Amino acid sequence: MSSKARFITMEGTEGVGKSTNLAFVEQYLRDRNIDVIVTREPGGTPLAEEIRELLLKKRDENFDPTAELLTVFAARAQHLNNCIKPALAKGQWVLCDRFTDATYAYQGWGRGLSLEHICTLENLVQETLRPDLTLLLDIETKVGLARASARAELDRFESEEVVFFDRVRSGYLERAKAESQRFSVIDAGQTLVSVQKDIAASLFEYLKV
Ligand code: TMP
Numbered sequence: 001m002s003s004k005a006r007f008i009t010m011e012g013t014e015g016v017g018k019s020t021n022l023a024f025v026e027q028y029l030r031d032r033n034i035d036v037i038v039t040r041e042p043g044g045t046p047l048a049e050e051i052r053e054l055l056l057k058k059r060d061e062n063f064d065p066t067a068e069l070l071t072v073f074a075a076r077a078q079h080l081n082n083c084i085k086p087a088l089a090k091g092q093w094v095l096c097d098r099f100t101d102a103t104y105a106y107q108g109w110g111r112g113l114s115l116e117h118i119c120t121l122e123n124l125v126q127e128t129l130r131p132d133l134t135l136l137l138d139i140e141t142k143v144g145l146a147r148a149s150a151r152a153e154l155d156r157f158e159s160e161e162v163v164f165f166d167r168v169r170s171g172y173l174e175r176a177k178a179e180s181q182r183f184s185v186i187d188a189g190q191t192l193v194s195v196q197k198d199i200a201a202s203l204f205e206y207l208k209v
Helices: 018-031 046-056 065-089 100-110 115-126 141-149 162-178 192-208
Strands: 007-012 036-040 093-097 133-138 183-187
Touching: 007 018, 007 100, 018 036, 018 093, 018 133, 018 192, 036 065, 046 065, 065 093, 065 100, 065 115, 100 115, 100 162, 133 162, 133 192, 141 162, 162 183, 183 192
Parallel strands: 007 093, 007 133, 036 093, 133 183
Antiparallel strands: none
C-alpha cells in the first residue's frame, strides 16, 4: 500500500447507521496504525458547523433549492480549505461523514436541480480533489426513515416525504454504478454484525492496493 493519505467518505440516506459505522471504520484504520481524522458535512469547522445549523433548521420560509445548493458548497469550501486539505497535506487520512455525492443525491436527485450545475460547482470548489473510497450504506427507504424517526426530533431534511428519499437513494445507487471503482455499496438492512463484516471486507481489499 502506498503511504499517500487517503480521503474516505461514508454516504447513505437517513437511518442507515452512519454514526455507528463511521466509528467502526475509524477504529479499523487506527488498529492498522493509520493516522485518521473524522469529520462531517455539512460542517467540520466552527464556521461550517454554523452553516450546517442554517441548513438543517426548520423554518416557515421556503429554503430556495438553489440557495440550498450554494450554501452546501459554501460550507464545503470552508471545510475543504480549513480542515480536509491541510490534514491530507500532513499525511493524515480523512474519514468524512458525507461529501459531494450527498449533494448529487439530495440537491440533484432529491430536489431536482441540474447535475451539470452541481458538477460545475464541484470543479470550482474542489478542483481535482475527489474521495478515494466511498462507502455507501444502502437501505430500503422506509426502513431507514423508521429508524431515523425513532431517534430524535426530525430536522429539515429528515422531514421530507418518502418519495424524496426514494429519489435520493436512486441517485446514490446511480452514482455508485457509474463509479464502481470508487464506491463500495453495503447492504445496511442486515444485522450490524453483517454490515460491519462487509465494511471490513471492503476496507481489507482497499488497503491491499
Ligand atoms: P447528517 O444528518 O447525515 O449529518 O446530514 C445532514 C443532512 O444534510 C442530511 O439530511 C443530508 C443533507 N445534505 C445535503 O442535502 N447535501 C449535502 O451535500 C450534504 C453533505 C448533506
